[in-house]
Amino acid sequence: MDDAVPELTPEVLPAGLDGLLVRFHLSPHPAAIAAAQVMAARLQADPPPGTAEICPALVSVHLRIDPTADRAGLSVRLLAEARRVAMERPPLPGPVRRWTIPAAFGGADGPDLGRIAAAMGRSEDAALAELLEADLRVLAIGFAPGQPYLGLLPPGWNLPRLPQITPEVPAGAIVVALRQIVVFGAPSPTGWQQLGRTSFRSFLPAREPPMVLRAGDALRFVRVAPDALPAAEDGGGLGGALLERLA
CATH class of the missing domain: 2.40.100.10 (Cyclophilin-like)
Incomplete structure (x- = not known):
């Protein structure tokens, strides 16, 4: 693993009956880690309707959602935001x-x-x-x-x-x-x-x-x-x- 900037290809995947996973990459490159942290921060600041919990991981963000939420619509919204984050190539947010x-x-x-x-x-x-x-x-x-x-x-x-x-x-x-x-x-x-x-x-x-x-x-x-x-x-x-x- 080196620090060469990889191509980030966001995807939104099902995660059980009440979850969605927004993933930026398959390996913990710094760019993918930063993208996941930024995505999580944005979602936590403005949680999509039907979201019960938002949890960042190494290169992904897991959302626990209300089983009655519009999963398809939420997936579309999440993918659009993830693609914006990937295009921006943001740095890792500063620590609090x-x-x-x-x-x-x-x-x-x-x-x-x-x-x-x-x-x-x-x-x-x-x-x-x-x-x-x-x-x-x-x-x-x-x-x-x-x-x-x-x-x-x-x-x-x-x-x-x-x-x-x-x-x-x-x-x-x-x-x-x-x-x-x-x-x-x-x-x-x-x-x-x-x-x-x-x-x-x-x-x-x-x-x-x-x-x-x-x-x-x-x-x-x-x-x-x-x-x-x-x-x-x-x-x-x-x-x-x-x-x-x-x-």
Whole structure:
């Protein structure tokens, strides 16, 4: 995957009995990610009649609709708007909020860091420096409640998934593949490579709100020593994370 601007070919697809999916591309190119974020923002600002929920993903936007809504008419309206967005080639919208999250990297907290750095042809310190300087964005929430897909990292981070599934990584594991980062909110199996760990919990059922990240949020990791990681309970499961409101 490189950053060459692809041809965006929007389409509107059925998604179950009560859903429509507006998709811009099949791969997470930056242009397609930006188009999906802009489309979602426009729909959220002016929801079409019959829309119950609007949820951005990596290169698409899912709409949950009233089963009695005019699906055909809504599809026509969505496709027209998606084509306008695709023609405009908009940049990624600026973030409204920014998170700073403490994390430990390497060693027992990031057992795959050496392999990741070697695949990139860099030292561990050089790879981590690039990661810590990256202005990441929450591209989508998915796979599990509150779980963020963060990116995009520079092209050198276009790393494949592991050939075999790791049976379990801990809550707070920071894993990477395909220029994206996932932070697990609970212990989970994964095929992605673990390079770090945080005490931040993106989802806690008893917390209000249970899911604290939003698509479009900016995020940066700050490196701390493993024994300096705040407790997961710190700040209601935020693990020392700080939230800055930009607008």
